[in-house]
Amino acid sequence: MSKNPEFVKFDKVDKSYDGKVLVVKDLQLDIAEGEFITMLGPSGSGKTTCLMMLAGFETPTHGEILLDGNIISNIPPHKRGIGMVFQNYALFPHMTVYENLAFPLRVRKVEKDEIDKKVDKALSMVSLSGFETRMPAQLSGGQQQRVAVARALVFDPAVVLMDEPLGALDKNLRESMQYEIKHIHESIGVTVVYVTHDQSEALTMSNRIAVFNDGKVQQLSNPAELYEKPVNSFVAEFIGENNTFNGEVVDIAKDKCKVKLANSEILANPISVKSKGEKTTVSLRPERALINPIDKMDNMFTGKIEEVIYHGDHTRVRLNLLGSSEFILKVPNSTSNLELKVSQDINIGWNSTDARALDPK
Amino acid sequence: MSSETKQILTTDGIPLEVSLKKAEKKNKIKAFLLVAPLLLFLIITYIFPIGDMFMRSVDDKMITNMLPKTFKAMEKWENLDELPPEEVFSAFYFDFKLLVKKQEQGKLGQRLNKEKNGFNSITKKLLRQIKRKKIDENANIKEQLMKVHKRWRSVEYWQAIKRTAPPYTMAKYLKGMDMYFAPDGSIAQVDEDRRIHRILWLRTLEIAFFVTLFCFFMGYPIAHLLATLPMKYSNLLMICVLLPFWTSLLVRTASWMILLQQQGLVNDFFVMIGLVSDDNRPEMMYNKVGTYVAMTQILLPFMVLPLYSVMKTISPSLMRAGKSLGGTPFVAFWKVYFPLTIPGIGAGCLLVFILAIGYYITPALVGGASGTLISNQIAFHMKTTLDWSFASAMGLMLLTGVLVIYWIYNKLVGVDNIKLG
Numbered sequence: 001m002s003k004n005p006e007f008v009k010f011d012k013v014d015k016s017y018d019g020k021v022l023v024v025k026d027l028q029l030d031i032a033e034g035e036f037i038t039m040l041g042p043s044g045s046g047k048t049t050c051l052m053m054l055a056g057f058e059t060p061t062h063g064e065i066l067l068d069g070n071i072i073s074n075i076p077p078h079k080r081g082i083g084m085v086f087q088n089y090a091l092f093p094h095m096t097v098y099e100n101l102a103f104p105l106r107v108r109k110v111e112k113d114e115i116d117k118k119v120d121k122a123l124s125m126v127s128l129s130g131f132e133t134r135m136p137a138q139l140s141g142g143q144q145q146r147v148a149v150a151r152a153l154v155f156d157p158a159v160v161l162m163d164e165p166l167g168a169l170d171k172n173l174r175e176s177m178q179y180e181i182k183h184i185h186e187s188i189g190v191t192v193v194y195v196t197h198d199q200s201e202a203l204t205m206s207n208r209i210a211v212f213n214d215g216k217v218q219q220l221s222n223p224a225e226l227y228e229k230p231v232n233s234f235v236a237e238f239i240g241e242n243n244t245f246n247g248e249v250v251d252i253a254k255d256k257c258k259v260k261l262a263n264s265e266i267l268a269n270p271i272s273v274k275s276k277g278e279k280t281t282v283s284l285r286p287e288r289a290l291i292n293p294i295d296k297m298d299n300m301f302t303g304k305i306e307e308v309i310y311h312g313d314h315t316r317v318r319l320n321l322l323g324s325s326e327f328i329l330k331v332p333n334s335t336s337n338l339e340l341k342v343s344q345d346i347n348i349g350w351n352s353t354d355a356r357a358l359d360p361k
Numbered sequence: 362m363s364s365e366t367k368q369i370l371t372t373d374g375i376p377l378e379v380s381l382k383k384a385e386k387k388n389k390i391k392a393f394l395l396v397a398p399l400l401l402f403l404i405i406t407y408i409f410p411i412g413d414m415f416m417r418s419v420d421d422k423m424i425t426n427m428l429p430k431t432f433k434a435m436e437k438w439e440n441l442d443e444l445p446p447e448e449v450f451s452a453f454y455f456d457f458k459l460l461v462k463k464q465e466q467g468k469l470g471q472r473l474n475k476e477k478n479g480f481n482s483i484t485k486k487l488l489r490q491i492k493r494k495k496i497d498e499n500a501n502i503k504e505q506l507m508k509v510h511k512r513w514r515s516v517e518y519w520q521a522i523k524r525t526a527p528p529y530t531m532a533k534y535l536k537g538m539d540m541y542f543a544p545d546g547s548i549a550q551v552d553e554d555r556r557i558h559r560i561l562w563l564r565t566l567e568i569a570f571f572v573t574l575f576c577f578f579m580g581y582p583i584a585h586l587l588a589t590l591p592m593k594y595s596n597l598l599m600i601c602v603l604l605p606f607w608t609s610l611l612v613r614t615a616s617w618m619i620l621l622q623q624q625g626l627v628n629d630f631f632v633m634i635g636l637v638s639d640d641n642r643p644e645m646m647y648n649k650v651g652t653y654v655a656m657t658q659i660l661l662p663f664m665v666l667p668l669y670s671v672m673k674t675i676s677p678s679l680m681r682a683g684k685s686l687g688g689t690p691f692v693a694f695w696k697v698y699f700p701l702t703i704p705g706i707g708a709g710c711l712l713v714f715i716l717a718i719g720y721y722i723t724p725a726l727v728g729g730a731s732g733t734l735i736s737n738q739i740a741f742h743m744k745t746t747l748d749w750s751f752a753s754a755m756g757l758m759l760l761t762g763v764l765v766i767y768w769i770y771n772k773l774v775g776v777d778n779i780k781l782g
Contacts, residue, residue, distance in 0.1 A: 090682035104686035
């Protein structure tokens with residue numbers, strides 16, 4: 001079976017609630033069949049609006065949404081055949097778990113035997129067999145969550161939408177649910193559109209991530225690329241930790257540029273700068289800067305330790321470096337632990353390829 | 362677990378239960394003191410008056426106190442189909458004489474007349490005979506009394522006196538249902554053309570039922586709108602719903618009179634748009650229509666508020682979930698939203714129905730003859746006929762009816778399912 005790379009297509013979609021502010025601006029997004037795509041962004045960035053438009057609860061102000069090649073903007077939600085898991089689960093409180101799961105099948109006039117079979121299968125998929133007669137209020141948060149997932153999948157929808165489904169769970173449960181949802185997706189191959197503001201959730205679960213900000217997709221790529229190669233300073237800031245230097249490009253070559261900071265110069269990888277004189281923000285991941293590097297690195301500086309915070313598996317060191325006292329280093333907790341003391345001077349080095357010169361903040 | 366549980370001791374060696382009780386005691390006293398004023402208030406203003414009402418409604422002691430010797434003597438009267446023995450006659454004569462001295466014989470005549478027509482005139486006749494000293498107290502009183510009037514020779518009248526002997530009677534309750542104690546003590550129906558109470562009871566139930574129904578059909582969409590509209594609009598709408606609460610009931614009823622009368626605004630409007638001709642204006646007041654319209658409007662907030670408070674708690678995502686799972690808007694409403702509002706529907710309907718069943722001012726003003734309710738009849742007996750015991754009896758029948766409805770509701774829906782807010 002060949003997968004349709006444009007199974008869900010947002011085609012130049014705009015959305016405005018009040019006719020003055022665009023919540024979603026010119027959205028162009030293709031989602032492949034069977035893909036797990038995450039819409040990630042801060043609150044108010046338009047990601048939930050996109051999901052609601054896809055589900056049919058909001059209509060695009062301009063543009064079209066296509067599902068498997070068909071325009072769905074005029075199809076009401078109940079005819080779209082899209083499963084949805086809501087933020088607060090939205091289980092029907094007056095129905096048992098069985099009735100909740102049977103609801104989408106009953107409205108489709110499925111035979112009773114068939115319903116039983118499908119409900120059984122869906123419940124065993126989320127390992128909740130035997131919970132059929134419970135009421136939602138008798139379930140824990142995690143169990144309710146799994147019922148909600150099972151209910152969204154039980155009628156074999158082509159697409160399942162998840163709107164911050166794990167937001168209300170505690171950290172450990174959230175992590176185990178992340179893997180569970182990911183495994184369910186892998187085993188049945190349904191297309192999942194997932195909305196979250198939690199970047200680690202997005203990185204763990206998705207095939208691709210669309211980072212939203214200000215109604216626009218800032219970057220759409222797989223988790224590794226998103227983390228390693230952010231295309232602008234918003235993405236770099238939003239995904240993972242980040243050290244930044246603001247400066248001006250004084251020299252630029254094909255894969256290297258020289259950036260002048262307040263009172264020093266560093267070498268960086270030109271991503272969104274094109275010419276001399278441009279303002280830029282250089283972004284560097286904390287784990288890419290090393291203390292006393294053995295290999296030759298093209299950026300070598302000395303900084304003073306301001307603060308040492310022990311995190312168990314790693315130690316976080318805040319340095320005063322190149323005029324900024326917010327430079328963070330992550331030192332793994334290994335057997336060859338360095339002696340790190342406050343107000344000690346240390347040598348720091350990083351490769352210019354890891355220091356990405358992006359648009360100025 | 363073993364059957365005998367081991368007593369747990371605190372570190373000081375006091376049993377845990379004792380220690381717990383001691384610790385809780387202060388809180389319990391505090392809690393009781395907090396509710397004590399309310400308890401006292403309820404006893405004084407609710408339980409005591411209802412008890413008093415009940416006593417009044419069954420009280421028949423007056424006559425028992427008036428004829429003590431007679432009733433004592435009547436205990437020996439065995440064959441009730443024949444006239445009582447001489448002792449009863451003489452006891453009645455002396456009781457009556459005592460009443461004449463206290464000038465209370467009139468009350469006795471009235472009371473006995475209610476039991477059996479004709480007593481009034483024969484007691485008056487007996488009074489005249491006593492005043493003229495025509496009765497020889499040393500001779501056979503039975504003989505002399507039987508000569509006073511022929512009715513004193515009729516066994517039915519003596520049976521009627523005997524029936525008034527018990528200090529309590531259910532007669533008022535029977536009267537409230539258009540029934541009475543027949544001379545032989547059985548329960549009989551009032552003649553068909555004089556059955557007014559049963560019609561009133563049925564009309565009260567009918568009007569209360571339909572007013573509840575109208576309130577439900579009008580209140581449900583309003584409550585839904587209130588619960589789903591954005592704050593700034595819902596506040597305005599809420600004020601509109603509550604506005605009637607801030608206006609005097611009398612003013613509201615009076616304004617309905619202005620609107621509904623034959624020369625009123627609604628009729629004027631109907632004539633203007635040509636719905637009815639000017640000389641054929643429909644009567645919308647002083648009948649059931651007026652009662653329905655005015656009571657529905659007045660009781661509407663009592664339906665809207667419980668519904669609103671329940672709907673407010675229903676997450677909008679539930680309806681969305683219903684739709685996204687494939688339910689049409691109607692199915693999503695009917696299978697998901699509606700069942701969740703049942704507690705509010707129950708509370709609202711019960712509230713409106715109970716208020717409607719005892720409604721008084723509005724039907725009195727706009728109801729006319731065909732639109733008045735049982736409460737108007739109660740008021741009539743309180744104020745006009747001064748038959749308080751009958752008014753109490755009907756009041757208690759109304760209360761019992763409400764309790765029965767409450768009981769049925771509890772059986773069907775469950776009282777824990779009521780939600781007022």
